[in-house]
Amino acid sequence: MKKLSFLLALAASLAGFGAAQAQTPYVPSNQPIPVPYLGNTTQTDAIPDVPGGRPNAQQYFVTPGQIAGAPSYVYNVPVTAFALTFANNQDWFILNPAGTLATGAVTFAPNPSDAQRECVVSSQIVTAMTFTANTGQTVVGAPTALAVGTAVCFTYVQSLATWFKA
DSSP: OHHHHHHHHHHHHHHHHHHHHHOOOOOOTTSOOOOOOOOOOOTTOOEEEOGGGOOOSSOEEEOHHHHHTOOOEEEEOOSSSEEEEOOTTOOEEEEOOSSOEEEEEEEOOSSOOTTOEEEEEESSOEEEEEEEOOTTOEEESOOSSBOBTOOEEEEEEGGGTEEEEO
16 A cells, blocks of 8 residues: 555646646747847867757767868877877867978877868878877878878778778
8 A cells, every 4th residue: 555655646646747848938929039149169179969850878079160061180290200199079180380391190089980081281292101000090092291282181991990091
């Protein structure tokens, strides 16, 4: 009997909760409905994404640039040998050294999405260039030097955990 009264009380409280949730706020017909406003965003902001409109345990984030279709980049002025690592959701490294560089190295993003593209371009020659995969990834077709103004791009194939020169 004690269990039955508990279950009845629980059902009554849940029914009341549902009714309270179903109520919509009153907005006079002559008043505009307030729309949520997203303030200024930067390239490093991360916005939650729910693929296919179906939430799951895996949390996905996108940048404002991805939503707008604008590439994100990091501008760098290396003076001597450099070692740079792509951030997740970063598309470009734009290098602008004062003169020819003997060596340089770029490591790909640690958690790329499928079909993510990462590119490097330099205003000067980089004589010995190294492209390195992040942990658990591989790279195919990486060049060993950078020519002036020639972009080198790679596309990530998630099912193979591999960056392919595009």
